[in-house]
């Protein structure tokens with residue numbers, strides 16, 4: 100069912116709740132595979148909720164209905180020289196999905212990209228939501244101002260909740276000026292450990308690094324800065340000298356480099372499982388080593404200075420076991436493993452309690468988060 | 470201020486409860502004499518006071534857990550407390566409660582520069598977190614003006630901000646993980662030295678929950694490398710409207726200063742009397758600060774000055790040295806002290822969309838005439854977080870009430886133009902009864918459901934945030 104008003108969504112969910120009909124919520128359908136399979140009898144599509152209801156460049160704020168295509172929002176922002184701070188990844192290439200990514204889907208899955216290391220995740224830029232809970236009640240939280248501590252922050256709770264607490268109908272963001280230019284320091288020939296040390300050196304220097312990635316197979320390390328022309332020129336050259344002792348460092352200006360990292364392009368053509376692992380950066384290489392030791396076809400890409408590991412593995416490899424006491428989590432993004440699991444029993448209980456409150460009959464994307 | 474009736478059953482069992490607490494804590498960690506608990510009768514919202522039944526000062530997560538377990542079994546309300554600097558009455562006790570203060574838990578547990586985090590016990594003060602890393606040129610970004618005194622515990626509970634959050638975000642954007650003790654004594658670790666979570670964002674909802682979901686005993690915080698340098702420029706304008714327009718233009722131009730502070734004439738005058746900062750005669754003064762290398766700062770300030778000149782400033786003063794920077798900031802930093810010297814004041818904290826600044830300042834001016842109370846404005850203009858200071862005389866009967874009425878009208882105006890009741894101080898008891906101007910009963914119900922899950926008996930700081938009438942059914946056992 101494609102619904103085009105919040106009221107319509109509320110009515111539809113309320114009916115489904117009364118009739119015990121389980122719903123699969125869908126935006127553009129490009130990220131369906133990120134969650135565990137869910138039990139559903141019907142699809143609720145937000146594609147009809149398509150509207151940018153407010154854009155105030157001088158207040159750095161944009162508000163849109165949840166089904167609005169991400170591309171429309173990015174285009175509108177770019178026309179005023181602004182952008183979403185968190186560089187949301189496009190999952191289509193990796194998951195082989197088609198369709199149009201919506202802003203609601205970005206929020207429901209808390210999708211970010213390389214800039215997350217500096218500018219925060221999707222949840223950090225999200226400042227307001229409207230939603231319909233599992234009983235059909237319409238709820239708002241937050242608003243359209245970037246500083247707001249009025250009551251509990253359900254905005255954050257909704258980001259990354261995969262629709263299990265409610266159907267998002269509207270989302271509001273704090274946006275940022277798009278940089279005049281950007282440049283990347285490229286270091287070649289580093290091992291994983293050396294690369295993580297290099298990224299750490301970049302991120303702990305006072306030069307505002309906005310991306311730090313390493314493609315293990317190519318032994319290529321990328322460190323990005325953005326901003327005004329002169330400032331970028333200064334900062335990349337400073338970084339070049341910081342990194343020089345660690346390896347051959349050159350300055351390149353290719354934005355496709357970062358799109359490739361953002362969308363994990365090197366894994367698109369592979370016929371493998373893909374995992375996404377978040378750990379403290381200096382544990383990154385350890386986790387990767389364990390994986391590589393268990394199978395020699397494993398490939399690794401690091402983002403977030405080493406704290407985010409993308410691993411391409413055979414489908415039968417249990418990647419969660421490789422964490423082995425290291426704090427963090429692993430999510431299966433592509434493949435047949437359970438996609439996500441609660442981090443521990445106490446957290447699982449709290450999550451279950453929250454779902455039972457917001458969706459008492461378990462009709463919204465049931466089972467999607469494990 | 471209406472507070473719930475104390476639970477007589479609890480008061481009657483005070484001696485028994487006290488004994489149980491003394492069993493699990495060292496002698497000097499349990500405070501129960503009437504004169505001594507008085508030290509905990511209020512926070513920085515001093516208009517409201519109420520001594521607690523008992524105060525405890527545990528030294529470890531285990532002790533916190535033991536205390537909460539007892540209080541849970543005995544149905545005793547608990548009010549967590551950091552340093553007691555809340556301006557919203559967040560740490561205000563009830564007469565039947567145990568105040569649980571974390572001030573003794575102030576250790577640094579781990580520092581990791583490579584991975585850019587620090588793990589501290591929650592009683593550590595905000596400034597001493599930066600203090601622990603600044604020898605290596607790192608800092609913890611959120612910088613509330615109260616940072617010398619306030620604790621990370623309170624910062625997490627209130628999701629506190631500061632002057633530099635336009636660039637670096639507020640507490641929630643710099644918090645990586647917590648250790649939290651649930652009301653029944655269970656210890657839970659949420660997040661850690663890595664980014665984001667795979668499940669629901671529990672960290673996100675704990676931050677800013679005003680001590681109502683659990684007691685935070687440890688926090689993992691993001692630390693950042695200090696910028697090479699920072700320098701402010703000071704500008705004076707003929708009217709609030711023009712200053713407001715200048716703020717909009719700076720933001721639209723793609724320059725992102727670390728701070729844009731705004732002061733209106735009454736504030737500037739008070740500050741001049743007090744701090745002699747040498748501020749210009751102007752209706753509105755802006756301080757805009759940028760960061761980077763010297764050349765980068767010059768470049769950004771050039772851009773900002775160009776924009777400012779279009780608005781015909783009556784003064785434009787760029788700092789050329791550390792001394793000049795300090796002089797520019799001296800007045801702003803002294804603003805609250807300066808106001809406090811002339812008068813009692815109430816500090817509001819509503820946030821508005823930045824483009825509504827001129828209109829809202831104008832309306833506040835009209836209200837000031839209507840109520841016959843002076844108001845001075847000093848605030849973080851870049852993010853719309855206003856701080857109107859309403860001046861009143863606490864010794865004059867009726868003045869506080871008049872001031873509160875004025876304040877409520879200002880906050881309603883903030884909501885009306887698309888903003889909110891509180892940008893960084895929290896709801897506490899102060900704004901509790903205004904919640905329904907911003908949220909519907911259904912919206913509040915959704916928030917209260919979260920508390921139902923974390924604290925089913927509603928024992929933790931339960932008389933705050935939600936209007937009593939809305940939370941009655943849950944609080945009354």
Ligand SMILES: Cc1cc2nc3c(=O)[nH]c(=O)nc-3n(C[C@H](O)[C@H](O)[C@H](O)COP(=O)(O)OP(=O)(O)OC[C@H]3O[C@@H](n4cnc5c(N)ncnc54)[C@H](O)[C@@H]3O)c2cc1C
Nearest residue numbers: 551552553554555559613614620623624626629630680685
């Ligand atoms: C002069 C002055 C200037 C200020 N400037 C700013 C500013 O610029 N920005 C800003 O945001 N705020 C500011 N504040 C407000 C205040 O300092 C902040 O709200 C601060 O975070 C409170 O910290 P605290 O440790 O004093 O907390 P407290 O006042 O002790 O408590 C605040 C809240 O936190 C809860 N709490 C305390 N400890 C815990 C715990 N361990 N677990 C769970 N909950 C807990 C309490 O129950 C209460 O609800 C200012 C206050 C003053 C007096």
